Amino acid sequence: MEGLKPMFNKLRIGKKGENIIFGTFVLLYIGWCVNSPDMNIESLKSVLTIGLSVGIIYGLVALGISLIYTGLDVVNFSHGEFFMIGAFAGLTMFNLLGNQDWIFNIFPDAYGWIIYVVCLFTAFVSMGLFGVFIERVFLRPLTKKGGGYTVAGMGIIICGFGLSVVLINVAYLIWNPVAKPFPAELGLPMEIGGLFLPITYIWMIVVGLSVAAGLWFFLNKTKMGLGIRAVAYSKDVSNLVGINVPLYISIIFGIACAIAGIGGTLVGPTYQVVVFMGYIILMKAFAAAVVGGFGNLPGAIVGGFTVGIFETASSFYISGSHKDLYAFLLMIVVLMIKPTGFFGVQVKMKA
Amino acid sequence: MLKINQLISGYGSVQILNGANMRVEKQSIVALLGGNGTGKSTILRAASGLIRSWKGTIEFDGEQIQNLPAHEIVGRGLVQVTQGKDVFPAMSVTENLKLGGFILKSKQQLSDNLEKVYNYFPRLNERKDQLAATLSGGELQMLCIGRGLMSNPKMIMLDEPSAALAPQIVLDIFKNINRIRQDGLTVLVVEQNVRMALLLADYGYVIKDGVINVEGDSKKLMYDESVKESYLGGTKANV
Numbered sequence: 190m191e192g193l194k195p196m197f198n199k200l201r202i203g204k205k206g207e208n209i210i211f212g213t214f215v216l217l218y219i220g221w222c223v224n225s226p227d228m229n230i231e232s233l234k235s236v237l238t239i240g241l242s243v244g245i246i247y248g249l250v251a252l253g254i255s256l257i258y259t260g261l262d263v264v265n266f267s268h269g270e271f272f273m274i275g276a277f278a279g280l281t282m283f284n285l286l287g288n289q290d291w292i293f294n295i296f297p298d299a300y301g302w303i304i305y306v307v308c309l310f311t312a313f314v315s316m317g318l319f320g321v322f323i324e325r326v327f328l329r330p331l332t333k334k335g336g337g338y339t340v341a342g343m344g345i346i347i348c349g350f351g352l353s354v355v356l357i358n359v360a361y362l363i364w365n366p367v368a369k370p371f372p373a374e375l376g377l378p379m380e381i382g383g384l385f386l387p388i389t390y391i392w393m394i395v396v397g398l399s400v401a402a403g404l405w406f407f408l409n410k411t412k413m414g415l416g417i418r419a420v421a422y423s424k425d426v427s428n429l430v431g432i433n434v435p436l437y438i439s440i441i442f443g444i445a446c447a448i449a450g451i452g453g454t455l456v457g458p459t460y461q462v463v464v465f466m467g468y469i470i471l472m473k474a475f476a477a478a479v480v481g482g483f484g485n486l487p488g489a490i491v492g493g494f495t496v497g498i499f500e501t502a503s504s505f506y507i508s509g510s511h512k513d514l515y516a517f518l519l520m521i522v523v524l525m526i527k528p529t530g531f532f533g534v535q536v537k538m539k540a
Numbered sequence: 541m542l543k544i545n546q547l548i549s550g551y552g553s554v555q556i557l558n559g560a561n562m563r564v565e566k567q568s569i570v571a572l573l574g575g576n577g578t579g580k581s582t583i584l585r586a587a588s589g590l591i592r593s594w595k596g597t598i599e600f601d602g603e604q605i606q607n608l609p610a611h612e613i614v615g616r617g618l619v620q621v622t623q624g625k626d627v628f629p630a631m632s633v634t635e636n637l638k639l640g641g642f643i644l645k646s647k648q649q650l651s652d653n654l655e656k657v658y659n660y661f662p663r664l665n666e667r668k669d670q671l672a673a674t675l676s677g678g679e680l681q682m683l684c685i686g687r688g689l690m691s692n693p694k695m696i697m698l699d700e701p702s703a704a705l706a707p708q709i710v711l712d713i714f715k716n717i718n719r720i721r722q723d724g725l726t727v728l729v730v731e732q733n734v735r736m737a738l739l740l741a742d743y744g745y746v747i748k749d750g751v752i753n754v755e756g757d758s759k760k761l762m763y764d765e766s767v768k769e770s771y772l773g774g775t776k777a778n779v
Binding site: 412415416418419422423425426428429430431432433434435 | 588589590609610611614615619620621622626627628629630631635638639640642643687688690691
């Protein structure tokens with residue numbers, strides 16, 4: 190075995206080599222797309238818009254996964270279900286408000302928008318509270334043996350899988366498995382650069398980016414955000430400066446789930462709301478998080494955009510029948526060539 | 541100020557402290573000495589609430605504080621300063637210090653305390669916008685002590701402030717610890733550097749196998765044969 194070591198050492202390509210190989214792949218891919226018979230400026234525009242709007246959804250879910258990973262050192266495999274239940278929470282609010290004439294009488298012009306914003310807000314708040322509830326009731330007891338989340342990690346990951354199944358089936362009982370439309374009235378399609386786009390795409394991108402920017406502001410400019418960053422780095426030192434660490438862990442989990450809930454309500458009007466929508470979103474968001482650099486928050490959004498555009502472009506220019514394949518193909522290529530993702534995170538050293 | 545009575549504690553199922561007794565008087569500097577693995581840091585961790593106390597009491601300012609949540613103990617004015625490397629490396633020096641004052645309610649108090657810490661350690665003022673990861677070992681230690689002072693504590697507990705530092709810097713830091721005491725704080729220092737710690741302290745405790753072995757006035761302890769013995773793990777060199 191010792192003889193093999195020098196050989197492997199020679200195979201190390203370093204950061205520059207990584208970038209060159211990755212760049213070659215990107216160029217090859219772009220060349221492939223350009224050669225496609227469908228390639229023209231019109232299709233490129235729609236591919237980019239759809240890619241960005243799908244990408245921001247992946248990005249939002251990936252943001253939550255990354256936030257929980259940096260804060261709690263575990264991967265939350267039930268995150269897709271918070272996305273799904275968030276969509277249903279938004280839809281329920283929409284159905285409640287949809288028949289109310291008084292809202293229409295007060296705001297005849299912005300009726301659809303106002304209801305939709307209330308739905309988004311409902312999804313945000315209810316998923317935040319639901320996330321805190323799940324964390325306190327199901328995950329926290331697993332850390333009773335001591336050592337906190339870092340030590341109880343594997344148990345919590347398995348618990349996440351279990352929670353995912355339970356939550357899907359609870360949703361199945363409540364809302365039954367039929368796909369439901371989310372007919373939000375947001376206005377007529379918008380014309381951007383000669384392209385007519387459903388307004389929901391614009392909403393997805395705008396709201397998604399504002400949520401990401403809001404999270405950045407919250408983490409970097411507020412006192413609570415400072416505390417969250419401290420807890421994410423070290424629970425012990427945070428305890429010693431007087432931060433209520435158990436409370437902050439709940440807050441981290443709640444924020445991550447609330448963002449997933451917003452994501453669910455955002456895709457509702459474009460696609461439909463189904464009980465099983467969480468699973469594939471979780472997997473793709475996971476791919477997005479890996480592509481951007483696992484645990485890196487801006488990386489999650491960039492990774493989401495990358496996966497979204499790659500997926501849409503590939504299914505448009507290469508083959509549309511394998512749409513769900515491309516995200517994972519990209520993840521494997523990134524893991525092979527740039528294992529730390531675009532924004533590599535340094536591995537935390539823990540005692 | 542701090543009274544530790546028959547404290548028994550440990551990690552997981554491993555018992556480290558076997559009934560330790562200590563007293564720290566108000567406005568004094570007390571040194572807690574001992575070799576590796578004797579339970580020095582465990583006493584601090586139990587006092588600051590990072591680990592549970594299995595038995596015994598810890599009394600601070602007349603009230604029992606054992607097994608309170610760690611952040612409440614900080615709120616009562618007992619702050620532990622960990623060994624030098626425990627800062628938040630991706631944050632600037634100022635941000636690190638502001639985190640130290642996390643429990644403070646008013647902004648005015650925060651900036652007053654920031655001023656006070658920069659007064660103790662002018663070096664930190666020069667480096668205030670730098671990331672903590674770029675500081676030297678001595679500056680990191682200053683940052684840790686400064687962070688501990690930010691929350692207006694009544695007593696601070698220092699865990700090996702001289703670890704892995706050059707003698708000149710150790711002297712500088714110990715001078716500052718003395719200044720902190722003169723400004724009205726109580727200080728408990730856990731040290732491996734016996735001579736320096738006893739020069740600084742008024743009173744000393746030597747811990748061995750989880751119990752206090754020797755205690756006494758620091759001037760007396762300095763020349764005590766049993767201190768050396770205890771410190772070297774009880775084996776007398778046959779020279």
